[in-house]
Amino acid sequence: MARLNNHEKAKQFDKWISWKQEGNREAEVELVTQFLPLVTKVANRLAIGLPSNVDKDDLISYGRFGLLDALSKFDHTRGLQFETYAMWRIRGAMIDGLRENDWIPRTVRDKAKKIEEAYTILEQEKLRTPTDQEVSEYLGISEKELQQVFFDTSLASMVSIDEAVGDEDEQKTARHTYLVDEVTPRPESVAETASLKEVLTHSIDKLPEKERLVVSLFYFEELTLTEIAEAMNLSPSRISQLHSKAIFRLRSSLNRWKSQLL
Numbered sequence: 001m002a003r004l005n006n007h008e009k010a011k012q013f014d015k016w017i018s019w020k021q022e023g024n025r026e027a028e029v030e031l032v033t034q035f036l037p038l039v040t041k042v043a044n045r046l047a048i049g050l051p052s053n054v055d056k057d058d059l060i061s062y063g064r065f066g067l068l069d070a071l072s073k074f075d076h077t078r079g080l081q082f083e084t085y086a087m088w089r090i091r092g093a094m095i096d097g098l099r100e101n102d103w104i105p106r107t108v109r110d111k112a113k114k115i116e117e118a119y120t121i122l123e124q125e126k127l128r129t130p131t132d133q134e135v136s137e138y139l140g141i142s143e144k145e146l147q148q149v150f151f152d153t154s155l156a157s158m159v160s161i162d163e164a165v166g167d168e169d170e171q172k173t174a175r176h177t178y179l180v181d182e183v184t185p186r187p188e189s190v191a192e193t194a195s196l197k198e199v200l201t202h203s204i205d206k207l208p209e210k211e212r213l214v215v216s217l218f219y220f221e222e223l224t225l226t227e228i229a230e231a232m233n234l235s236p237s238r239i240s241q242l243h244s245k246a247i248f249r250l251r252s253s254l255n256r257w258k259s260q261l262l
Helices: 006-021 025-035 037-047 056-073 082-100 106-126 132-139 143-152 187-206 209-220 225-232 236-261
Strands: none
Touching: 006 025, 025 056, 025 082, 037 056, 037 082, 056 082, 106 132, 106 143, 106 236, 132 143, 143 236, 187 209, 187 236, 209 225, 209 236, 225 236
């Protein structure tokens, strides 16, 4: 969506006031209509790395519920940007919808977990990022089979903002409750966030060149995997594999960082 000027921002804020504080249903409909393109935008990005049997119309259907949820829960008085918040909610609703309808078999989740464990163990042993050959040998599979696993687990490497997190003996809490308050950050969260950013920056810098480029283009330039494939002259499936590999490597680094905090 195009960036709003000050006049447009004022008009949009008036709509929030009219709906949230005055109960104007027409203003609600206008806001839904205004932000509905976000659902298609998120669906287009998410669909690229998913199996062909996943229908984009299903993603859009799930995403619309996420948009409505975002609209109802968004606090317009805090001065935050709705689009960023809404895209998290929409994406989370899509992933939750796919999981609830068994789009991701348990066997795929098991493979993703084993790969993540392999990266963590091998990086600790070798004090560097392991190669595909080393990971495949550790798992007892061929490199070709490993690449197929990366593709098959592309959805399993994504997380939902509403997914419960916590140890088995702890009370489960939705992931979005851990998001930092951008208006009044807590001192401990500021320090933790700074440390996390440092770990992520260092981990991204250590990624192989192609994986680092995919992460940069996807998360920072916000290109779709298809657009990245065109830019890098590779197939979308290859880009999906590179993305999955990068996520597994980054998760391994974050797991080590988390264990050091305990």
